Amino acid sequence: MTAPDGGGPGRDDGPAAPRWVPELLGQLRRRGLPLGVDDALALRQALAAGFGWSSTSALLRLCVALWAKSAAEETQIRAAFARLDLPEWTVDSAPDRTVAPVVPDPAEPPTTLADPADPTPERSPESPAPPPRLTPQPPGLSLPPLHTGRYDRSLVLAPHYPVTGRQVAQVWRGLRRPTRYGPAVELDVPATLDRFARTGLPTPPVLIPRRRNSTRLLLLIDRQGSMTPFHDYVDHVRRSIADAGRLDSLLVGYFHNTAGRSPDQHLLTELPDPFAPAIDPVLRLVPPLPEGRVYDDPDLTRPRQLTELRDAAGRNADAVVVGDAGAARGGFSSGRLLDTVAFVKALLTTVRTVVWLNPVPPARWRRTTAEQVARHVPMFPLTRDGMYRAVDVLRGRPATLERAL
Structure with missing residues (x-):
């Protein structure tokens, strides 16, 4: 098979690769896949060995087998491949089989190949074709729309998050406490x-x-409300940590805004300036949240006591809270700040360290509840650099806080 440059994977005697290879690698690198010269050489060697020549889909499967390390990366490779201007081709490897024509005997009456038991009469070439027989559809279903055979390659979409699954795995694999057991x-x-x-x-x-890595991680995720736009991104990070983080155990709980209301709401009335955003005068008086409630599912339908989940993580566990802390809406609430402080204090009664990852950019934390929470709890953005800094704190590096809890 021979294919023009930029079409099928044509065999190239010179050192230059087909132009679709740099274009495909460039698209995947922009999507966060760390592909380089070695990956291009691996594709070239596989093509030289005879793989990926039968059809366009075979070439796509070859690229996926060489470069994809997860299902998400496979989706990105397929989406980038669909955007290439490659014509569809198929090579039929079956040998040609020529059937000799059958010469009828004039002494014998003409016979047909129709089955005698088949009641369908033979149709002459001049007779019109019978109408297509429609298969009745079950109630509630409709026939799919007709396919025109044309599509816009630029509309092939794939999720593109600020960090890839491979980058998340690289960050959280650094959270290690080797212990012999x-x-x-x-x-x-x-x-x-x-x-x-x-x-x-x-x-x-x-x-x-x-x-073995004895790290135990308690992951608490804010759900619904102002966190709705970040659901897919947070789920992507959670899956990446669970699949490739190589932790000893990972417990996940969900909550909405906070895990409960602090019973000492009267502390807000004891502030010298009720309009001040800080609660530093009563910070030491805020007790841990006694009856917090979290959920086992992201839909918040299976409640669970916070103390039960906290005790299941153990005293040597670390806690990571993922939430906007009021920064998504850009407002401040003294009651939410009080409840959040009580929530974090309840975690600190058993876990070793608590860090907060915020999907909202730090520039939008100003004059919100998140700005005040960041004064008492190590808070970092939910980016690659932010997760690296959070892992450093979990590994024992002290964080700079104005009023630590």
């Missing part, structure tokens, strides 16, 4: 040599447990 399967060379030196006799090797 489990069965003793790893050889302890120093202890084995020390035993042999002390006894002078052949002894069994000393085995110790393998190092």
